[in-house]
Amino acid sequence: MSEHPIELSTRMIDTGVVDTPSNRVTEELSELADGVAIVESFSHVVAVRTDDGLVAFDSSGSGSGAQVVEALRRWDDDPVHSIVYTHGHLDHVGGSAAFAADAEDRGRPRPRVVGHERILDRFERYELTSGYNRMINMRQFGGAARSARRLDERPFLPDATLRPDVTYEDHRTETIGGVEIEMHHCEGETDDHTWSYLPGFDMISAGDQFIWNFPNCGNPQKVQRYPVEWAESLRAMAAKGAELFVPAHGLPIAGRDRIRTCLETVATTLEDLVADVIEAMNAGAVLDEILHTVTVPDEALDLPYLQPLYDEPEFVVRNIWRLYGGWYDGNPARLKPAPDATVGAEVVDLAGGIDRVIERARATSTAGDHRLACHLIEFAVAADPSSPAVHEARRAIYAARRGGETSLMAKGIFKSAEADSTTVIDGEAPPLRMIRDLGD
Known part of the structure; x- marks a missing residue:
């Protein structure tokens, strides 16, 4: 058994020493508190016990869903009452088919699925751009050649992926088996994101709003991301004063002060980057100048939860320009090249x-x-x-x-x-x- 995720995150944050990956893919389950568990996968699944069965936050991906269910079943054999999607990325929703198969094998109703209403729009877009999304994911995660990507004709969104049964617009509070769940919509990495606060466990399920890397807010191959709203959501989560914070990538964090420091530090880093880009835009700088002059301080990028190992600040600068300035980069030769x-x-x-x-x-x-x-x-x-x-x-x-x-x-x-x-x-x-x- 690997080091307990709470112990590891506490050590990393308190010392600043990163001597092992924070994003672990072990398919192992760890109990974080009485009635709360996490399965560390490519995208984690967090589960809580209720009187009506388990509530899972996300389902991991199609390739890991069965292993996640297996790990959960070694912890608790109760039915999975509900799955709360934090957002519609495939590594969070693709494993839902394995949860449905587990329910069918046991002669139980399939889990009810809750998510933000924009997830349905995302699924439609995935179906519309299936080939493109297959290509960019293979390039992003594997560096595959274009010729290899053309050979894969499977739909990007697996047909068996469960669609939400219940959607909401801004916020939703419901009680399942005596456990209250506050769901809050926010924008950040996606426009369909949900973070949840569970008062009874004093816990936040954060999805991808915190990933133990520099925020994935500039991905060069994906649709628009929202840095200002991302920072706002981090501050809203920090204001809850929770004792347990569980993201879908990286390590769970324990301790009210430790959680607040991490969230507010990431929020400030995003806010400062946006402010610096807009200041340069207002001064008449073009994208080329901004890309090579606006940076994030090294001391921020050295923090265990802000290192640019997935996305990076230069890509986020481009995304901020796109958000506020459109696609024209200021070089007239590239307007109609x-x-x-x-x-x-x-x-x-x-x-x-x-x-x-x-x-x-x-x-x-x-x-x-x-x-x-x-x-x-x-x-x-x-x-x-x-x-x-x-x-x-x-x-x-x-x-x-x-x-x-x-x-x-x-x-x-x-x-x-x-x-x-x-x-x-x-x-x-x-x-x-x-x-x-x-x-x-």
């Missing part, structure tokens, strides 16, 4: 040939300027997307760049670029974007 292939061919011609661009890109990468090296090699790829020599250099450059990144999102996208180039080197057709750039 020429095709990448046209620009790439012109740059290669000006440089004196593709070999000179490759040589310069490699030298720039070797010197440590990976940002510039990537620009240069992408000009070469746009000019000749089928060239093995170009892709040999491209693969090496993105491998070097990936090695210096901290966030999973950046690592996944750069690894995907490596994989795309590998497919060309191995004699396969260039990925779809590169084919389109070839024109007729």
Whole structure:
């Protein structure tokens, strides 16, 4: 059995020492208080005992739901009365089919599902953009090549995922088996989020509003996130003064003062970042200037629960710009740009040939300027997307760049670029974007 999650979180927060991952995927159950348990999975499931059966907060994903149910059953054999979705991301709702299957195997009614009304809209969007969402998740979490992603035709939202039976708009309070549950809608990572306060347990179920990483508020491949509302929700949770705080990723936190400090620190970090971006926008700065001047202090990023290991501040800056300033980045050439292939061919011609661009890109990468090296090699790829020599250099450059990144999102996208180039080197057709750039 691994170290108890409360003991681990207390040690990390109080000492500031991170000597083991805070986001653990053990499929092990730990009792956090009398009648409260957590199963640590890719997305955790929190369960509480009531006189009418268990109430679960989230169901984990489709690949882990059965293991979560198994772990819960070793703790308590009562029916699962309700599942409260914290939001509609697949790693939180996809395991609901396993909960339904468990109920059917035992001859019991399937769990009732409660969630915010916008979850239904999210599910519709997932069905509409199923292929796109499959691709970006494989790129984000695995760095897969585009050619591999095209082979997966399964629906992004599994058909057996349970839809909410009960939805609400702003807040909802209900009592299940003598346990009162206050559900509060908020925006942050998503627009359909629910955090819950259980007075009887003096506990908050926070979902993804706190993830033991820098807030996932800038994901470059996903829809709009809401940093101001995110910070507001953290302050609202802190105001409850709960003694137990349980997020869906990372470790549960115990102790009123410790919880308040963590939540208010993350809230302040988001608020300051938004304020700095807006101040620069109001002063006339364009996105390029803001990206390279607005930062988060290192002392914040060194905290055990704010390290940029999943999302990162630079991506959040882009999201703030998108939220307040739209998609135009301030460079008029990019308002209605020429095709990448046209620009790439012109740059290669000006440089004196593709070999000179490759040589310069490699030298720039070797010197440590990976940002510039990537620009240069992408000009070469746009000019000749089928060239093995170009892709040999491209693969090496993105491998070097990936090695210096901290966030999973950046690592996944750069690894995907490596994989795309590998497919060309191995004699396969260039990925779809590169084919389109070839024109007729």
